[in-house]
Amino acid sequence: MEDFLSLLNESQRQAVTYNDGPSLVIAGAGSGKTRVLTYKIAGLLQQGYAPSSILALTFTNKAAREMKDRIAGIVGENLANKLWMGTFHSVFYRILRIESDNIGFPSDFTIYDSADSKNLIKTIIKGMKLDEKTYNPNKVHARISQLKNNLVTPQSYMSRNDLHEVDMHARMPLMKDIFTTYTNRCLKAGVMDFDDLLLYTNILFRDHPGVLVKYQNYFKFILVDEYQDTNFAQHLIIKKLADRHHKVCVVGDDAQSIYSFRGANIENILRFQEVYPECKLFKLEQNYRSTQNIVRAANSLIDKNKEQIKKNVFSENSEGNIVKVFSAYSDTEESNIVANAILAMHQSKKYEYKDFAILYRTNAQSRILEEAMRKKGVPYKIYGGLSFYQRKEIKDVLAYFKLSINHADEEAFKRVINYPARGIGETTVSKIAECANMHNVSFWDVISNPLGYNLQVNSGTALKIGNFRMMMEEFTAETESKSAYDMATTIIHRTGILKELYQDKTPENMTRQQNIEELLKSIHEFCETKEEEEGEEMPLLNVFLQEVSLLTDQDNNKNENLDMITMMTVHASKGLEFKNVFIVGMEEELFPSNMSTGSEESIEEERRLFYVAITRAEENCYITYAKSRFRNGSSAYCNPSRFLKDIDPDLLELPDDYKMSHGRVLREALDSQFENFRRQEPTGYNLKIKNTTETTSFKANPPKFNFNLGTRMKPMSSTAATPNPNSISNFSGQDNSNIKVGDFVEHEKFGIGKVTQLEGLEGSTKATIEFRNSGVKKILLKYAKLKVIKG
DNA sequence: ACTAATAACATTTTT
């Protein structure tokens, strides 16, 4: 304990060592929040708290994993692995499965992601013959999500006139019926959506006091990361669980609350002290990330927000440069300015490409930036867009997994019933749907007993349905005895997915093949780590599914070390840091978004978003805006963002032409601007632009290569390696084809061993290896990370 | 039942 306390500053140390009751840790940007959390947990473990008595909740799997790793580094893997540490959703998914009997769900209920939820809502709206424009499925989904986040069930909705009035006002008087039907359909299908995981946890604790007491006693200490992003459902779960021991520590920064549109309630952190009057407040105010001028600029901005917890964030780093603003005539020019600036700074040898990030408000802005980077030869990676697990081919395979585990899963059923095409078309599916809804049973129930439910199909179709059913039943039977990886390969072979994908060589198909390969690889890795870490003999498919259903792309950070600039939305940048940050598109209607200019609260949230963007920068922060921009097909004129006026003019270097359009409005800004000119030192990079012709003045050397240096994190159509169309075996990157019986090999995890047997076909050879310390293992060569050593 | 063509549509998105 003592040894790591010396690594903390005074306020960090106080926050870490106080464990007598509830505490609120306000952690300013870059103030070492994760450090406090990890040391606190490590300290609790060293004090003798059992790891299983500590509940630590995060918002991303990545955050949980990183924290667990750091704790493992202090107290060892054994203890760290036993912590209840994970996302809200994964932890309570686990608990809900254990307690499923109490809430009327099967123990292996599956998860609908937001796309599944929206699909179901859409079919319900269609089924009710409602107009899809007034009952916009996206809006309905958002509303239902909002209701659930506030713990409104269809039952309690009825007794709430205020809620109904809101929906009447939105011209959706039948919201209640859609909500009810949606809830019933999910129940019937044995599925929960993301919001349900929190809602049903609350229902479980509300209706089963014995269960609540069990977990209250179990969790002696509760920690919550990013508390400013919790919603009401999450707040209440924490409150209930902490009700016995009161040892709850929440960490967060109200100034970085940017997810209210998803139900996060900033009040949770603002009013935490009212909920727990005996609460201790700790403020982490020293920023270790950014220069003083960046911290000051950010402070001056966030100061304009009314609702916030007072804090004095400061930096003792060097003073650094002030924030520089550049204007461009168009979005194209803006992109070129940024690309040229990056090239210039890179060529000065002071920075690598990975020291740069371009942050924007909307994903749509990435395209034009991407183009500029490609033209100038700046290597880049883009985060965002479709996540791996949302890809069609991945969802298709996962749907087979889900349906094998849970026959009732309606969305999974609809997804795979005719994929690959087996002649069960739209009409047949709607007949099944009709039947199922009429008898209030699942789709699977209908095809299990077509005669009993009077399903009207011709004999040919009936046969096809029967075949599908038999195939699925075989899968289900096999999931009991085969490992997740074996099941996965079985399924993609026997369903014909593989054949389908390897039929033609369109570029889209090639990336699909690669994605399926990637999925298989990850399942294999999953099985390996489960075997090693948890000693599970055979990790089953349902175990994999439980984990993968709550996984997102944020967890794939394998490209982290490549020397490329990063492009992402400001939202996606939260928690990250870069030496140089470019915030682009700083215009009215875009940042703040025109969707958020309605209320003061949403403007404050946009301002916090801007605050998050600025505080990502360690050394230099640049802001750009364009005077015209292509938006929704046509070019539109834009004005600089109002937020530029919120930053202390002494800490901002505005472009000359800012006064042309804002001279009258911004006298003070301009006055100080002139002062700045006099006392500002040149930075070494001539980034300033005054007019279009001068843009060329910092045009960097032309790119040496003409081909695309940029890579997207998840290419939709990629020019990457071509997999062998006849086998699914050569994408893993491991070439272990030279391994022979008798060789000595070294495995990343199992250590040194001797190959005693090889079996199976080429491409999927299994090797039996006797490891010196890890025993005998059978390993698939194509995935194994093996090194041959001379024996 | 599948493909091609057209219309409609567009924030942010830790799970």
Next chain:
DNA sequence: TGTTATTAGT
């Protein structure tokens, strides 16, 4: 503009 969803046609 660029994507996505529905519709018409084969």
